Amino acid sequence: MGKAVALSGAADGACPAGGEPTSSLAARRRAVAEVLAGWTLVGPAAFLLIILFFLPATGVFVIALTDWQFGARSLSFVGLTNFREVFADAGFRTSLLNTVFYVLMVVPGTVVLGLLVALLVESGRSCRSFYRAVHFLPFMATITATAIAWDALLHPAIGLVNQILAALGLPVANWLRDENTALTVLAVIGVWQNLGYAMVLFLAGLKSIPQDLYDAADIDGADRALDRLRTVTLPMLGPVSMFVVIVVALRAFETFDTVKVLTQGGPGHASEVLLYTLYRESFEYLHTGYGAAVAVVFLAIVVTLTLVQARAMDRTVHYQ
Amino acid sequence: MASVQIDGIRKNYGPTAVLRGVSLSIADGEFLTLLGPSGCGKSTLLRILAGLDVQDAGSISISERAVDGLRPKLRDVAMVFQSYALYPHMTVASNMALPLRMRRLSAMQRLPVLGRLMPGGARISAEIDAEVTRTAGLLGIGHLLERKPGQLSGGQRQRVAVGRAMVRHPAVFLMDEPLSNLDAKLRVQMRAGIKELHQRIGATFVYVTHDQAEAMTLSDRVAVMLDGELLQVAPPQDIYADPDDRRVAEFIGSPRINILDGVVRERGLIDVAGSTLGIEADALSGVPLTLGVRPEAFQLAEHRGPDTLTGSVRLIEHMGSDLFVHLDLPGIDHPLIARLLAERAPRIAPGQTLHLGVRADRVLLFTRDGRRLRREAGQGPGSVAPFREIA
Secondary structure, eight states: OHHHHHHHHHHHHHHHHHHHHHHHHHHHHHHHHHHHHHHHHHHHHHHHHIIIIIHHHHHHHHHHTBOOOTTOSOOOBOTTHHHHHHHHOHHHHHHHHHHHHHHHHHHHHHHHHHHHHHHHHHHOOTTHHHHHHHHHHHHHSOHHHHHHHHHHHTOTTTOHHHHHHHHTTOOOOOTTTOTTTHHHHHHHHHHHHHHHHHHHHHHHHHHTSOHHHHHHHHHHTOOSHHHHIIIIIHHHTHHHHHHHHHHHHHHHHTOOHHIIIIITTOSTTTTOOHHHHHHIIIIISOOHHHHHHHHHHHHHHHHHHHHHHHHHHHHHHOOO | OOOEEEEEEEEEETTEEEEEEEEEEEOTTOEEEEEOOTTSSHHHHHHHHHTSSOOSEEEEEETTEEOTTOOGGGGTEEEEOTTOOOOTTSOHHHHHHHHHHHHHSOTTTTSTTGGGGSTTHHHHHHHHHHHHHHHHHHTTOGGGTTSOGGGSOHHHHHHHHHHHHHTTOOSEEEEESTTTTSOHHHHHHHHHHHHHHHHHHOOEEEEEESOHHHHHHHOSEEEEEETTEEEEEEOHHHHHHSOSBHHHHHHSSSSOOEEEEEEEEETTEEEETTEEEOOOOSSOTTOEEEEEEOGGGEEEESSOOTTEEEEEEEEEEEOSSEEEEEEEOTTOSSOEEEEEEGGGOTTOOTTOEEEEEEOGGGEEEEOTTSBEEOOOTTOOGGGSOOOOOOO
């Protein structure tokens, strides 16, 4: 006991002499070290983000303000001319509308069918992994390759689709060359391609619903399929659904491959979507400045959409 | 009000037998607790009772009506889950109203806005709201009705879960470890709340727990389960003082009952741990027996005598009014624990040799395979050799 008192006395004695300046210096040194450690840890990711995202995005912004043509050695700043042209262009407006229609077909189709398939896979016991794999395959496959396969299936004369329809006595069509069907067919392919992804996410969501809630619903009397769906499954899938809707919407906005391989935006501009317009203006017509302006508009739409969706859905699907 | 009859229930999960022919009858208005360690099958039995699982054999009747094959909804039971299983997206009011809405409203009347416009929809909905408010008031959660479960504390959620079960006045309440997610203090408080609830509404309660304190304090009768079998069904005091089976004796009581191996020397005398105790046993000389002695059945003795056990003190736990003294006894590999009144044992120190008198009438005898050996009638506590108590 006596020893302890003596020790603490010694410490007390030492403190007033030089304690304060020493400790504030040490504190400052610690703060500097902390800042350095922070930057060291963030550094690599920040570097990559700047090189791969911020610099190219800034580059696109700058190019959008010029009349640069791909490969040209000179350029001059033209202000907002490109943007004015973009908004005045009927072709761009058609492309924008097509993209919106495409998204409005693909997102609900993918979400509803993905959920349905996930529920069916989860409800049965046999061959679960087989069904999972089969539905996920289109998402894994190279889109360009599957698009070529779709092209063969949809061939007006020898395609399997028309042959089946004809055999059943149903009307046939030149699916990809008809301006009334081209965009819809592309949307169907879009749904087919994204379905597996939505299904996998929904399956994960279904697995995380506690069995207790279904048991409680059974006891409370919500024991029929639709009641269980309404009382437990759908509300508990809220957060997953939000994620699926956002991701599928973004993927649908970015669609390009199927358009490039199957329709090249045609017939006319019937299936032209934003990314295809961007590609054509920038790399086929070499209107790089104009293409960059389209890219900026595209980026603005995507970012706005994501923020709005996240805000709106966040309010309704998180319970804790 | 309902009685429950459980007859020869068996349940296997693959090769594992979870319930091996459980039979039990529960009286109308009784509070019966299924008590056992985790994995003993008590929750499975409760789920079968609720209709959430289906038994492989046996039958269940509620109010003398066979309910096998009936959906949970049609059994007139309500259940409180360990996790409470509240619907996280619904308010407390909607959670509590759901069982009533599902029973009283048609699918059309349950539609979000249109439902109230359907004939009768608004009137029945108003009745349901009134009943929810009344039940919530009884449970003291009236001010929480518009909150969601995520905004409630554990105790409040537990009360909402009870409210959801209570609101439609079921014949049987099933409770699956409803207090085990609460902290110790709240658990004691809510335990009293459940007891009070049972006394007030008088319905039949079947309560599952692994906590012997809950079982002992709440129940009219306790059913002790182990490995898919019922070992004993009896009132709490009998389960404690008069167990049928060594496993029951070991499961109930804290600290655990002391188990000592002994051998009958001659009629009325048993050799155990280097001492000889005067205990009447219905067994021949030389027969090995197991003695179960509760920690409080010991009393401090001044010197070694005929009915004392002698050992050296290993450690002492002070519990306020009592001491738990751990003793090493010759020939026994685990310490014996005696509960002594603190004021009568003021100067005990580790290493000291201690003599403990054993109250013969409180020694439980078991065969080596765990069956209880009861004394024959007429050989009550008075007829066995008394021990000298030294204060």
